[in-house]
């Protein structure tokens with residue numbers, strides 16, 4: 703729990719949000735397609751995920767930590783793996799040039815500083831063949847009630863004109879937090895398709911739900 707109580711509590715205090723975690727933030731105002739338009743897709747799954755190692759968090763939160771094949775796995779990373787295996791799409795992890803701290807409080811502080819300063823951190827990730835893809839799944843955790851700032855760097859870096867964006871996300875309780883609208887605003891020339899957002903405590907059991915959603919939007923049979 704503590705991994706998101708701190709930012710939520712601070713956010714509520716600083717933004718006077720009442721009540722904290724209100725569903726209002728989960729409303730999507732952007733028109734989104736029910737089904738992915740077109741056929742013969744070339745699919746990219748681009749995602750940001752920052753799993754915290756054991757020493758980064760307390761025992762309560764480590765209980766919900768995801769271990770896959772003996773390795774620590776981020777929530778969004780896990781979702782990306784399921785989407786990749788189901789669709790056959792290529793997967794790429796969005797990483798910053800300077801890695802984030804592995805200790806939770808330091809990470810929360812840095813993420814908040816970046817948010818408050820509007821910093822778009824430099825990325826280590828470079829997708830040279832981005833233009834080869836027409837459908838881009840975009841995955842991210844909610845940080846401080848929005849996308850991590852590295853996602854803004856990602857949207858700066860690529861031209862999404864004519865592409866289809868399918869968002870997916872994991873959170874600690876605050877849902878989409880307006881992020882689908884934020885993406886649509888940054889990429890008005892792209893088509894947005896209904897995304898998938900799950901609380902991190904449900905991620906370990908999420909594979910069937912993810913595959914059902916992929917069938918609903920018509921990207922798999």
Ligand SMILES: Cc1cc2nc3c(=O)[nH]c(=O)nc-3n(C[C@H](O)[C@H](O)[C@H](O)COP(=O)(O)O)c2cc1C
Nearest residue numbers: 751752776777778843844845846847874875876902
């Ligand atoms: C710096 C930081 C800020 C966070 N802020 C929020 C938040 O505002 N709302 C929320 O619901 N969860 C918040 N969380 C929780 C993450 O969204 C959640 O743990 C997510 O599953 C992490 O995905 P990952 O393991 O792929 O990085 C925050 C986590 C971190 C590390």
